[in-house]
Amino acid sequence: MSLNIKSHQHENDVTVIDIQGEITFENSDELRDVIDQLIENNQIRIVVDLAQLKYMSSAGMGVLVHGLKSSRSKGGDLRLINLGAKMRRVFLITQFTHQFMVYNDLTEAVNSFKTDAKQVI
Numbered sequence: 090m091s092l093n094i095k096s097h098q099h100e101n102d103v104t105v106i107d108i109q110g111e112i113t114f115e116n117s118d119e120l121r122d123v124i125d126q127l128i129e130n131n132q133i134r135i136v137v138d139l140a141q142l143k144y145m146s147s148a149g150m151g152v153l154v155h156g157l158k159s160s161r162s163k164g165g166d167l168r169l170i171n172l173g174a175k176m177r178r179v180f181l182i183t184q185f186t187h188q189f190m191v192y193n194d195l196t197e198a199v200n201s202f203k204t205d206a207k208q209v210i
Contacts, residue, residue, distance in 0.1 A: 109141035112149030124156040133165025140171035
């Protein structure tokens, strides 16, 4: 399966990245490039929608961590939505839930940038 990445502007200066398919070692640079370009353009409030994600390797996890650190270094954040049950377990086991703010849907994630809302997992 291939990887399809789309980004679009949302309210509250939030950029949403929709990921469809699989993130593997071979294609994880595609996601890194999208995130780096957004941050370079000062789009530092990022929500990554994982609803259509079928698989993510450790390389993909590394890209998300990179994006998190890069956006926070500029005063923003990278937040996640729509983690499937399998990915939710991986995030709990790896303790990524202590690093990432994870929300059930786009509205919650976008609104979280307006307040100091706590993560929902």
